[in-house]
Amino acid sequence: MTSLFEYAPAPESRSIVDIRPSYGLFIDGEFVDGTGTPLKTVNPATEEVLSEVATAHEDDVDRAVRAARRAFVKTWGPMRPADRGKYLFRIARLLQERAREFAVLETLDNGKPIRESRDVDVPLAAAHFFYHAGWADKLEHAGLGPAPRPLGVAGQVIPWNFPLLMLAWKVAPALATGNTVVLKPAETTPLTALLFAEICQQADLPPGVVNIVTGAGETGRAVISHPDVDKVAFTGSTEVGRSIARAVAGTEKRLTLELGGKAANIVFDDAPIDQAVEGIVRGIFFNQGHVCCAGSRLLVQESVHDDVVASLQRRIGTLRVGDPMDKNTDLGAINSAEQLARIRELTAFGETEGATCWQPDGDLPDRGFWFKPTVFTDVSPAHRIARDEVFGPVLSVMTFRTPDEAVAKANNTTYGLSAGIWSEKGSRILKVTDQLRAGVVWANTFNEFDPTSPFGGYKQSGYGREGGRQGLAAYLRSDS
Ligand code: NAP
Ligand code: MG
Numbered sequence: 001m002t003s004l005f006e007y008a009p010a011p012e013s014r015s016i017v018d019i020r021p022s023y024g025l026f027i028d029g030e031f032v033d034g035t036g037t038p039l040k041t042v043n044p045a046t047e048e049v050l051s052e053v054a055t056a057h058e059d060d061v062d063r064a065v066r067a068a069r070r071a072f073v074k075t076w077g078p079m080r081p082a083d084r085g086k087y088l089f090r091i092a093r094l095l096q097e098r099a100r101e102f103a104v105l106e107t108l109d110n111g112k113p114i115r116e117s118r119d120v121d122v123p124l125a126a127a128h129f130f131y132h133a134g135w136a137d138k139l140e141h142a143g144l145g146p147a148p149r150p151l152g153v154a155g156q157v158i159p160w161n162f163p164l165l166m167l168a169w170k171v172a173p174a175l176a177t178g179n180t181v182v183l184k185p186a187e188t189t190p191l192t193a194l195l196f197a198e199i200c201q202q203a204d205l206p207p208g209v210v211n212i213v214t215g216a217g218e219t220g221r222a223v224i225s226h227p228d229v230d231k232v233a234f235t236g237s238t239e240v241g242r243s244i245a246r247a248v249a250g251t252e253k254r255l256t257l258e259l260g261g262k263a264a265n266i267v268f269d270d271a272p273i274d275q276a277v278e279g280i281v282r283g284i285f286f287n288q289g290h291v292c293c294a295g296s297r298l299l300v301q302e303s304v305h306d307d308v309v310a311s312l313q314r315r316i317g318t319l320r321v322g323d324p325m326d327k328n329t330d331l332g333a334i335n336s337a338e339q340l341a342r343i344r345e346l347t348a349f350g351e352t353e354g355a356t357c358w359q360p361d362g363d364l365p366d367r368g369f370w371f372k373p374t375v376f377t378d379v380s381p382a383h384r385i386a387r388d389e390v391f392g393p394v395l396s397v398m399t400f401r402t403p404d405e406a407v408a409k410a411n412n413t414t415y416g417l418s419a420g421i422w423s424e425k426g427s428r429i430l431k432v433t434d435q436l437r438a439g440v441v442w443a444n445t446f447n448e449f450d451p452t453s454p455f456g457g458y459k460q461s462g463y464g465r466e467g468g469r470q471g472l473a474a475y476l477r478s479d480s
Contacts, residue, residue, distance in 0.1 A: 077180075
């Protein structure tokens, strides 16, 4: 690979965070021991053990739910909405004040580039708290009835790809609407949720309003199936989402699911190619492709296919893969050995099924979990790499001739979370957007997020919306 510039290393310092050798569960405002065997969380870029984290068993989850119930009945539920809003504003400001600490910790525990945790994850997490703080005393104007009421205790389970940001997406609307929370972070990325617990203490949030129970899938199952949980919110795989839907069926619990995706990123022949190439790169390589709304299926109009692929390969040749703590890094580490194995398995299918695999030259670090940015051409819609969510830096390129064919191919998926369109024609963008069965459609951009904009899927990408006015509905009862 010929690179245009050689960059000297520019590592962020890790001295700003103080990682404790072990962490407890956060229940009723305090860190307490868990009864399960503690789990070790590692830095996926080095395989170094960062800390030991308690595991919550059913009994611990029960303690957390009881604390959340008490807080709902005694403090948080009866509190004046404007006062709840003040706590949310305080949390948002503390997230901003300690932003660098959160960014470094997220990068160490998750493997994502510091540039992304610093510029995207942490500022957006703070923005979610600011946005929802503003709603706390205005809920009767949200179009959800004259006096919407909270549901009670929310049990929330989140994945490892955006650990702090997914926490914010879950916790901020729950608290703003007057609910209390028991949240389970992912097994491989618990540390920023535990630092968030410290923020709750620093903000003097009443005990029990936010409880954090760490552990693996079993802990998640205990949270969602606890009989005193009123609302379940889950982000993760479609497979686990399905099992949660089954567990919740027939109960009074309300449920929102944000599951996988296989988004089409559609490039028409009138699109400015360089701009589209930047959007394609951002669509699939942002966060190593560990993004549910990643633009993992590139649909290119046949007449510009060769130009687009050539420009894309040139651009990918300039991406820096390596130390996530380096401020110049574009692609960091894959989050876990398990996820790396899954990416390898699916890409191997790509080759045996007859697609053509391309990767840039260059070496990967010796330790840690790594995968090169990868482009498959000659992909057919029947290939597994065109159907299954890889959840890694792997792009499948297909072609189309007419807008109708583009729409048919884009919609030919069991998912429906997001899509992208690249075209200079506004009318074409509006028409195609209308025909796409996807919760979010980006035009001439990709992977843009904002707390005011509702996010969620069609089909097997789940149901319910997060963010915006629509996201509040998931946490409110609008009957009288
Ligand atoms: P996952 O198993 O669905 O994990 C999501 C969360 O659910 C984690 O906190 C997980 O705990 C927990 N969990 C696992 N089994 C559970 C159960 N039976 N009941 C309740 N909670 C449970 O996802 P994953 O294993 O991390 O990733 C697998 C695949 O899911 C990925 O390759 C990707 O395709 C997809 N995925 C999608 C998203 C998204 O944003 N839509 C995010 C992550 C993954 P543990 O962490 O301990 O497993
Ligand atoms: Mg898992």
